[in-house]
Amino acid sequence: MTAQFSRRSLLGLAGAGAGALLLGGCASDESSGPDGPQRIRWWHIQNTDPMLPVWAEMARVYETRHDNVTIQVEPLENEVFKAELASATKAGSPPDLFQSWGGGLLREQVDAGLVKDITAEVSPWIGQLLPAALQPYTVDGRIYGIPFDIGMIGFWYNRDLFAEAGITSPPSTWAQLLTAVGKLKAAGIVPIALAGKDKWPGHYYWAYLAMRIGGLGALRRAAEDGNFNTPDFVAAGERFRELIALQPFQPGFKRAEYGSSDGQAATMGNGEAAMELMGQWAPSIQASSSTSKLGIGGQLSFFTFPVVEGGKGEATDAFGGGNGFAVGRDAPSATVDFLRTLLRAENQRRSAETGAVLPTNLAAVGRIKDPNNQVVAAHLAVATGFQLYLDQAFPPAVGEQINKSVAELIAGSKRPDQIVRDITRVAKKR
Structure with a gap:
């Protein structure tokens, strides 16, 4: 976010009452035995x-089948969630089940x-899930979370606006992307929607450029030694500045959020920008954030982040992640069983059919109906490398x-040379 959805299924604004529930403490009501009353706080x-009604219905069904379990569902806007989770964990009281990107x-x-x-509780069924999706939730060989969604970042574009600007095919190189932006601006079309206020959407560009220029090895080395002050990361910033200099983003992008009614997703969903x-x-957030609640429908398509000429990265290296849930240390005994329910094939199929989730249960992958998600899944299937x-x-x-x-x-x-020094300074303090 990001997916940050988004990062990750990053969705709209929270209901007015959601935040008020967060300050009442996160301690669970759990009896001394599994058959006693249990209350699961789920953020x-x-x-x-x-997905909001889908999750609500799954919780309701679980409660009807388990008389002793109450599930207190608290849906939160992404940025609110992160702030409140930080407060809860600092106080030593995490929710029982909560959103995690690993x-x-x-x-x-x-x-x-x-x-x-x-680890022990999920071992009987963990083999049903995509192994790659589990990696971000595995720490020193032990499992602390379960992914329900997996995906990647790429460019979503409006085919009609591309055609209006005379762009016959999506760009496959950085130079072609810059050319496409110029053509769109010449046609009076906003090239790119960006949620500048949220910050995390902007980092996608720099991260992908670092991957394309330095390869995944550059990111692995930075993870090991904390050093971002290298030619590859500086070059990523320089190439990004080439795009920034073209002023490709919508008016007011610096104040724009991702999921608000006038934010990045709505700008795309209303047909007011050519790419994001x-x-x-x-696609699902574009639709729900748009004025019509339908988005741009069949005009929407997808292409992977372009290669950078002379770069060491592969065109098929993917950048992204997924959504999952971690279990708080004092969670009631029923929490992992409820998590198992969310990951069952039938429930993963239902989630996939909404178009908002790319399932991690292998038995549900065939139920991806949304053609856009089918394209993303196809790209993931041939990915030569993956970066979270x-x-x-x-570290945060x-x-x-x-x-x-x-x-x-x-x-x-x-x-660019200043930002890599700033990032390195923080990374070296770890």
Whole structure:
């Protein structure tokens, strides 16, 4: 977000009453035995259609089948969720079941003893899930979370607006992307929608450019030594500045959020921009955020992030991640069983049919009906490498600095060589 949805299925604004529930403490009501009354506090960020009612119905059905279990569902907007989770974990009281993207933050939660090791409980059924999707939730060989969604970041574009600008095929190189932006501007079309206020969408550009220029090896080395002050990362910023200099983003993008009524997704969904760089959840959020609640329908298509001429990265290296759930350390015994219910094939199929989820249960993959999600799944199937969102892969302080620094690059207040020094300074403090 990002998917940050988004990062990750990053959805709209929270209901007015949602935040008020968060300050009442996260301690669970659990009896001394599994048959006693149990209350599961469940925080998730699927707080608008299409997944909001789906999750609610799954919780309701589980309650009807387990008389002793109550599920307190608290849907939250992404940024609100992250802030409230930080407060809850700092107080040592994480929710029982909560949204997680794995990676660096989950490792910190593991080290702090805030989440439950669920390896033994999930081992009977974990083989039904895509192995790659589990990697961000595995820490030192132990499992602390379960992914329900997996996907990648790419460009979603409006075919009609491309045609209006005389663009006959999506760009496959960075130079072609810059040319396409120029053609769109010449035709009076906003080339790219961006949620500048949220920061995380901007980091996708710099991260992908670093992958295309330096290859996945550059990111692995940075993870090991904390050094981003290298020619490849500086070059990523320089190439990104080539795009920024063209002023490709919609008016007011610096104040725009991702899921608000006038934000990045709505700009695309209303046909007011030609492209956005976003994850697999983009079509559904474009639709729900648009004035018509339908988005641009069949005009929407997808292409992968272009290669950079002379770069060491592969065109088939993917950048992205997924959505999952971690289990709080004091969660009632029924929590993992409820999580298992969410991941059952029939429920994963139902989630996939909404178009907002690319399922991780192998038995549900065939139920991806949305043609856009089918395209994303096809690209993932042939991916030669995979990199988790940088603001999730690294510890939170590093991820926050990456997002902040890229936002400064976009605003023109910092140069590429300055932002890599800033990020390195934070990373070296780990």
